Structures are given as C-alpha cells and as structure tokens.
Amino acid sequence: MTKPLLELKNLWGGYPPIPVFRDVSLTLQTGETVGLFGPNGHGKTTLLRTIAGLQDPWDGGVYFEGQRLNEEGAMRARTSAHVNYDLFRRRRIRAVDAVKAGLIYVMQGNLLFPEMTVEEVLAIAPVAAQGRPGVAEMRARLDDLFPRLAERKTSKIRYLSGGERQMVSIAVGLLAMPRLLMLDEPTLGLSPKLRRELSVAVHKIRETGVPLIVVDQNLEFLTSLVDRLILFDHGAITHELPAAEMPDHATLMRMMFGEGAA
C-alpha cells in the first residue's frame, strides 16, 4: 500500500490559550486536489499555517509521505508567574522541514518582500525547491501562467496590485517545485476580471498534476476545481464531499449554515 501524501491525525492548534481547530483528521492521496470551504474566521488559515510549520500544533500529528513533521506528544501549556517557560520551549514543527519535504504553503494575503523587485524575488524563490528538479522548466512556464508578471519584472512588490502580488506569491510557491501546494484564498479581494485570471491559472496548475489544497470563498470555482470538497466549520471538518457526489449550491449552503440558509 502506498503512503498517503498528507495525513493529519487528530490535529489541534490555535493561538494559546485559545484553540482554533480541534481534532482534525484528514487523508490526502497523491494526485488528489481538495478544496477547503468554510465561513470566515473558523480556522482554515490557522490549520494551513500549522501544517506549513509556521505555528506549533497543540496535539496530534502531521505526516507527509509517511514522514512525521511535528514533534510527538501534546504541547505542554505550562504557565507560571515565576518561571518563563517560553525560554525553554522549542518549536514543535519547523517550516523548513515542510519545505524540504515539498509541502509548500502560499499565505493568505501574502505581502511578500515589499522592497524587492519581482525579478529578485523570483530569483531567490528556487531555494525552496531544495534540489528538486525542474526549476528551469517551471520558470519558463510561469511566463505563460502569469503573463502580467513579465511586464512587472522590475517593479518592487509594494507597487504591485493585490492580484499581481497574489500571482507572485503563487509563482514563488511553484518555484519551490511543490509535491503539495496549499493555496490560501488565491482570489480574495480581487476584481472579477483578476479573479477569473487567477482561477484560470489555478486550473492550469492543477492540470499539470500538482496536488493542491485550495481554500476559497468562491464555491463555483472550488467545485469546478477539486476532487473532494471539505466543509470546515468552527474549527472542525463537518463534511467531506467527493466531486461525483457534489450537491448543488443551495444544498451546500444548507449543509454549511443549517436550514433556512441559501
């Protein structure tokens, strides 16, 4: 039996002392693309940040291709008026391990590096590939994926529009030669035209065979893209819907927000 690409086992996390997601278990097979859908503020970003190694899980396990990324055991939430336990606490998961394994996260609303030019950012991005092959081909493919970026090569990131910055963020993620790419709200806050451009690009990325986890508020986009849709509510997975059994929009909304919605 082949190992699943990503496996979350009873994962807990949040911003101490407030838990944000609880007991999340999820298995993702190689080649699969899943969507994550849920109301604002229910912990989708927190979950992805935890998997990517930006913040410590409280309990449970993150496995990527069978390899455990976080430290075993529950995080001790010790506090004391006299001892600063922060000084002794070690990171329980590290972003660099996730990156080495090929688990790449594109942050929500990533500001990137405001004072660097697009060209400079794309020049250092392949560090994240950690020797995985194909960077040159990927670099060439980016011009086709995001033609706008070629025109903005010499602009600093802080002069880019939100959509353009999103494109650079995704491009940076792709140059890491991901084994799994996690996109956090790639179309957030964009004009309809840019949103279309971005969704076309994400579809193209999926066609090239990169497995994706996509968080988005646009259900049409998600349902057209993914093999499986995961509904996320109050920090827990409530439904997992395979593409073949995808209900219509109104039913989805009812599942999400209860009777009377939609």
Added chain:
Amino acid sequence: MSFDTFMFVLTSGVLLGGLYALLATGLAVVWTTLQVFNFAHGTFVALGAYIAWQVAQTTTGALGYLFATAISMIAMFGIGFALHFILIKPFEKTNNVVLLAVITTLAGATIIENAILLGWGPRDKQITPPITGVIEVFGANINLFDLVILGVSLLALAALAVFLKISRIGRSMRAVAQNREAAELMGLNVSMLFAVTLGLAAAAAALAGIFVGSLRFMAPTFGNDPLMKALVVVILGGVARFSSPIYAAFVVGIAEAFSTFFLGLYWTPAVLFAMMIAVLLVKPEGLFGHRSKTL
C-alpha cells in the same frame, strides 16, 4: 575663520562621517534585519582594533597593515556570527525579544570590554598608520591617510550594498528582514542569515575600529563614544534605505567637527543630541525617509 581652517574642520568632519557611516550602517542592518538593537556594537569596534593591533605587532609596513586588517575583520565576522547564537537566538521565542536583547547585548558588551582589559591591559595603544604624507586639495593640506580611510570606508559600504543587492545570500538577508514568515516558507535558514548579518556588522565595526585606532590611542572602552554617535546617526537618518544612515553620518560628522571647533569638545555631545531631538520633533521618521523598516 580662515579658508585653511575651514577646510581643515570640514575635512575632519567628512572623515568622521565616513567612520560613522561604517558603524551606523552595521547598527542599522542589524536593527532592520534582526529587529534588535545591538549594544555590543561599540565593543566590536574596540575588539576589532585590538585584534588588528596584535597581528600588526608581528608585521610591518602597508602590507602588514592590510594583513592585520583582513585577519581582524575575518575574526570579527566569526565572533559576530557566533554571538548571534549566544546573545540573541536563545531568546527569540520570548514575547519581548527587543528588551531582552538590550540586556543580553549589554552583557556581551561588558564581557568583551573586560576581556580586552584582561587580555591587553588598560594602557593606551596605537596601530601605526601605514601611510604618511599630505596632499593639497583646493589649497588645503589634507593627510593622505585620511583620504585613504574615507575612500576605503565608502568602498566597503558600496561593496556591502552590492552584496545585499545581487548576491544570493544578500538577497536572502533582505528577504528575511522584510518578511520573516514568507522567508521561512521559502526554506531560508533564518538563524544562519541573522548570524551572517551580525557577522558582517561586526566586520564593518572592526574596520572602523582599526582606522580609529590608527588615528588616536585606543583603550578598552574606546568604542563607546563612536557607538553613541552611530546611535545618533541611525535615529537622525532613519533606516528607510541603505543610504539613509550614510547621509546622516556625514551630517553628524561635519556638525561634530564644527561644533568641536567653535564650542569645544565638551559641548559637542549636547549639540548632537539637541540636533537629534530637534529633528525627531519635526520628522519623527528621521531625516531621510519615511518607511520604518527596510534594507
């Protein structure tokens, strides 16, 4: 004030400016990248100078001076690199690293200062300048060595700027400074880049220290005064760009030279601080720029 005196005061101000620029840039790069203020920077100046002095005892001439400078800068790079893991890294998870790093770098400063005292004793020392002689510029006599110091300081700063701009490591340092999480998600080794930053700042401080130690006598505490001036420079100029503290360094250097000439040595620090406060009242972000954090 005769033209000759004017030129003399001006050139000594410009020379000071070059040295302050080296020091302030090191402070600013560490501040914008690690987000902590390094109070050990002044002792980097002293330690660098003493190491060079030690090496220079076994060599002679301009080549020997070059050799001593190189050894000292390499050693100080290593020391700065190592100090990151001792003084700053262990505390980066705490909520108020900035405050803790004030204390730990002050502790580092005290330890280094006393180590110098133990190792080399309190007696004044001087590194023999490799070049003597004067040349005439616009009718004023200027020490050749002063010109060399100014030129080398500016060259070192230019080299650092180019390094940050085009090299892989330099670009990664800027990336980490501008967005730490995004840099981590690229797999950049944040600790290593922080350590390199501190190492480069220490090497630059050593270079400044060697020059100061060739112009004046050096004592274990002789880095304190330049550190204070560099602090004024960084606050006055802001850190919006790489060049902001450099411009401010020349403003401070020239102001110091004229203030010393007209008002005397004892009034000068007060004048500089008054100037800094006046600027902060009008332009809180510093003279040269409005962004708070870049490289």
